[in-house]
Amino acid sequence: MNNSPAWLQELSAWGTSSRMLQDRILLVTVAPEHWAQLAPEASVRQLRFAGLWADVRDEKLEVNACLARDGWYVLLRATPLDGTMGLPSWARWYPAADRMQRHAHDLWGVRFGECNPPWTRHGAWKADEAPLRTPVTPQERGRDRYPFATFSGEGVYEIPVGPVHAGIIEPGHFRFSVAGEDILGLEERLGYVHKGIEWLACGRKPAALLPLASRVSADSTVAHSWAAALALECALGIAPTARGVVLRGFLAERERIANHLGDVGAICGDVGFAFAKMQCSRLREEWLRCQHGIFGHRLLMDCIAPGGVAVDLDAGHIRLLRANHRDMLQRWQNIAPILTDYPPLQDRLLNTGRLSTVAARGLGVSGYLARASGLSLDVRHDRPQPPYDRHPVQPCLQQRGDVAARLQVRMAEISASVRLLDALLDDLPPGPIQEPWPPGMAAEGVGVVEGFRGEIVTHVRLDDQGNVARFFPRDPSWFAWPALEVLVGGNIVADFPVCNKSVNASYSGCDL
Amino acid sequence: MIRILRTILSNTTCTDAPPQLDAHALEQAGIAVRRMLDAQCRASLAIRQVDAGSCNGCELEIGALENPYHDLERFGVRFVASPRHADALLVTGPVSRHMAEALLRTWDAMAEPRLVIAAGDCACNGGLFGTSYASLGGVDQVIPVDVFIPGCPPPPERLLLGILAAMGRHVRA
Numbered sequence: 001m002n003n004s005p006a007w008l009q010e011l012s013a014w015g016t017s018s019r020m021l022q023d024r025i026l027l028v029t030v031a032p033e034h035w036a037q038l039a040p041e042a043s044v045r046q047l048r049f050a051g052l053w054a055d056v057r058d059e060k061l062e063v064n065a066c067l068a069r070d071g072w073y074v075l076l077r078a079t080p081l082d083g084t085m086g087l088p089s090w091a092r093w094y095p096a097a098d099r100m101q102r103h104a105h106d107l108w109g110v111r112f113g114e115c116n117p118p119w120t121r122h123g124a125w126k127a128d129e130a131p132l133r134t135p136v137t138p139q140e141r142g143r144d145r146y147p148f149a150t151f152s153g154e155g156v157y158e159i160p161v162g163p164v165h166a167g168i169i170e171p172g173h174f175r176f177s178v179a180g181e182d183i184l185g186l187e188e189r190l191g192y193v194h195k196g197i198e199w200l201a202c203g204r205k206p207a208a209l210l211p212l213a214s215r216v217s218a219d220s221t222v223a224h225s226w227a228a229a230l231a232l233e234c235a236l237g238i239a240p241t242a243r244g245v246v247l248r249g250f251l252a253e254r255e256r257i258a259n260h261l262g263d264v265g266a267i268c269g270d271v272g273f274a275f276a277k278m279q280c281s282r283l284r285e286e287w288l289r290c291q292h293g294i295f296g297h298r299l300l301m302d303c304i305a306p307g308g309v310a311v312d313l314d315a316g317h318i319r320l321l322r323a324n325h326r327d328m329l330q331r332w333q334n335i336a337p338i339l340t341d342y343p344p345l346q347d348r349l350l351n352t353g354r355l356s357t358v359a360a361r362g363l364g365v366s367g368y369l370a371r372a373s374g375l376s377l378d379v380r381h382d383r384p385q386p387p388y389d390r391h392p393v394q395p396c397l398q399q400r401g402d403v404a405a406r407l408q409v410r411m412a413e414i415s416a417s418v419r420l421l422d423a424l425l426d427d428l429p430p431g432p433i434q435e436p437w438p439p440g441m442a443a444e445g446v447g448v449v450e451g452f453r454g455e456i457v458t459h460v461r462l463d464d465q466g467n468v469a470r471f472f473p474r475d476p477s478w479f480a481w482p483a484l485e486v487l488v489g490g491n492i493v494a495d496f497p498v499c500n501k502s503v504n505a506s507y508s509g510c511d512l
Numbered sequence: 513m514i515r516i517l518r519t520i521l522s523n524t525t526c527t528d529a530p531p532q533l534d535a536h537a538l539e540q541a542g543i544a545v546r547r548m549l550d551a552q553c554r555a556s557l558a559i560r561q562v563d564a565g566s567c568n569g570c571e572l573e574i575g576a577l578e579n580p581y582h583d584l585e586r587f588g589v590r591f592v593a594s595p596r597h598a599d600a601l602l603v604t605g606p607v608s609r610h611m612a613e614a615l616l617r618t619w620d621a622m623a624e625p626r627l628v629i630a631a632g633d634c635a636c637n638g639g640l641f642g643t644s645y646a647s648l649g650g651v652d653q654v655i656p657v658d659v660f661i662p663g664c665p666p667p668p669e670r671l672l673l674g675i676l677a678a679m680g681r682h683v684r685a
């Protein structure tokens with residue numbers, strides 16, 4: 001605690017008790033009457049809101065809120081007073097807390113403030129039931145009247161879209177309010193792919209948690225399973241093997257490149273630049289085929305295991321991979337300049353879907369969304385855990401915050417990550433890929449990983465037998481969705497697809 | 513422009529040969545074809561894709577069918593935006609309770625004869641997500657399914673095989 005930042009000490013002074021959960025992650029238990037005051041206190045200290053979730057321990061409901069700054073994390077924990085089942089809402093200070101509070105309300109029955117409109121429930125169970133606490137009686141989803149914000153004025157009309165979208169994407173409902181061609185406002189209604197991931201996690205053995213974590217959002221399968229494994233390992237105080245850690249980094253960077261390639265192509269495709277779409281999707285396919293050949297799965301699902309990884313590389317693989325990296329870098333360096341200085345493309349992307357630095361900070365976004373708006377946030381840099389401690393990553397920054405800036409950040413990350421892949425191979429230590437898993441005990445841990453989309457924070461709590469009692473994977477999409485609502489304002493309806501693609505938030509990742 | 517043309521010309525065609533479509537190949541891929549459509553859509557197939565609750569892995573692989581390697585359109589198969597234009601419904605994911613109604617209404621909007629293809633382990637039988645307060649399980653819990661394509665997610669070749677089988681191109685019921 002001695003070299004901890006001043007804000008951390010000030011904040012922990014509010015607690016009734018505090019302890020270091022693990023490296024640079026502090027757990028502070030606070031009294032419920034202080035909950036309301038803590039949000040402004042944290043906000044003036046420029047802490048970023050990084051998640052909120054409920055839990056029940058020893059029959060007592062608790063709420064965890066995660067705040068972060070400079071690679072430090074603090075978990076504030078409060079138990080609502082008996083009989084009230086509620087805490088004051090933080091949404092006024094941290095707007096992104098709103099949906100997470102409503103999610104916690106729908107699943108755990110904890111109330112935040114006076115008004116708790118449903119988010120995840122969709123009327124599929126009764127308002128006073130909480131499926132993660134007691135079995136519910138599912139009912140017909142019902143045509144519940146969701147209170148959408150309305151815009152009025154001459155010539156203002158609404159365009160409802162979804163949940164089933166026109167393309168091959170996940171479902172969600174968007175309500176546009178439009179005047180002429182300009183979007184006045186967008187309101188999202190998500191939760192359609194809620195399939196009970198948190199509920200399914202309870203009671204699993206640690207090794208059985210990872211297949212579930214791998215499927216929180218398949219595009220981030222490595223990052224999510226890494227975060228879950230890290231949380232488990234931190235809980236039990238074991239370290240993954242040296243070789244396992246480097247391979248995890250390797251898999252995560254490959255996943256980053258695969259997604260960036262796909263999205264760069266799709267962004268260009270959404271403004272009609274078919275050349276880039278075809279070239280990028282071709283590169284992505286070759287990349288995935290290489291993964292299938294070496295790791296046995298195109299998307300790298302189930303490659304991470306508690307204590308390390310489930311896949312290994314031999315000398316032949318390494319030769320193949322090096323050739324694959326060289327090939328990719330060469331082709332990419334041929335295509336990338338065409339995208340950056342092709343005026344018709346840039347003309348469509350510059351100034352489209354702008355997210356200002358102030359808005360980005362206020363909404364708590366991470367990943368390329370933050371970096372394109374001038375916020376230097378990258379878990380690999382701010383919290384350099386192995387293997388990034390030996391391979392420092394410089395965040396790729398842009399200032400404009402528009403679609404072009406996000407495209408540029410992602411393009412720069414492709415080149416940087418391919419180079420990082422080679423460096424990781426150079427550094428691959430010999431030895432076992434997995435640490436034996438120790439006998440279970442009651443413990444909890446947090447895993448923080450930079451996925452391709454941004455920061456993932458996963459909390460895992462184990463019961464006395466070492467089975468999972470609580471699993472909450474906090475995907476960066478919780479913050480990216482509200483940012484999308486903000487950044488499409490003032491754009492024309494026809495530019496919504498490209499704005500949306502440049503954000504590429506996951507539905508599954510936050511509907512859970 | 514010169515650079516674009518040069519890049520296009522220097523990349524030779526990479527499209528894969530079409531998969532073998534005999535009963536053996538289907539069986540190997542684990543694809544179950546329960547009911548086969550005849551003449552109706554032999555020449556082309558318009559597909560409406562619906563994610564009924566997936567983890568987006570199946571979508572990624574379905575999206576890969578459109579890349580130059582697989583080039584689904586060469587078989588006369590295309591994805592359409594409206595169920596009213598679709599011959600087939602390609603459904604992924606366990607059917608989440610919240611998506612059941614949307615799935616049913618999409619299916620209702622299709623003209624008959626209509627084909628339903630369940631893609632992925634979740635769509636086949638609920639997969640990892642099974643049945644719970646939030647998930648109804650496989651697609652056949654909500655609408656009748658004609659073709660099952662297992663896999664988590666099924667790789668594009670297997671999806672292609674399943675879709676072509678559904679078209680009844682070479683396989684006879």
Ligand code: SF4
Nearest residue numbers: 566569632633634664
């Ligand atoms: S089959 Fe696998 S990839 Fe497809 S939705 Fe289910 S879990 Fe995701």
